[in-house]
Amino acid sequence: MNSLAELPLWASILVSIFLLLGASLALIGSFGLSRLNSFYKRVHAPTLGTTFGAFCILAGSITYFSVSQSRLVLHEVLIGVFLSLTTPITLMLLVRAALYRDRQKGSQDVPNLDLPD
Template sequence: MNAVDLPLWAVAPASLLLVAGGLVSLIGALGLLRLDDFYARVHAPTLTNTLGTGCVLLASTLMASAMARHLVIHELLIAVFILLASPVTTIILMRAARSRKKPEQATGQGKA
């Protein structure tokens, strides 16, 4: 099956979702590069990871369902696993960073 056989009602929203997911992921990557603090650097990609991945997987579900001519839910299972794993990974990274920080650094009263 090629692009000519796919219906417009599936191709148009899938294209928009892919572009939106790419833009959201790009914004997260720019936030990772531009932000100063570790906690801010972790926060920006985590938020955009969830939305960007959701858009791409929703587009994939839409296209796979249009090609198979019935609902395909494999991509939805992938989305559930990613949506569960991403925040948990971020929490673990932030806890590890907090536990590694020295007490004088945490209060801002360390030696200069």
């Protein structure tokens, strides 16, 4: 399992910072998800992990593979692009579904959405 390449010190410090920062952000996001007290607040928490948290971890991966293979390894960028394009779609659909269900239950403190039938 342990086949980590020996990197120059600056590179391993950089990769470590990226990984720890990203993982902490993902953890804080998921912690918020389990802690916040209403659905509409909870929906904000995971975006910590899907935006800057994911970018940090992907940047760490890019740095590690680029330095250890001494060529530019960039394919992690694709995951980043994909994530930032899909998160708005999933969250928007989820919030709209929640709004719709709340309206159906007769809750008055959510705005009315004119959904096509």
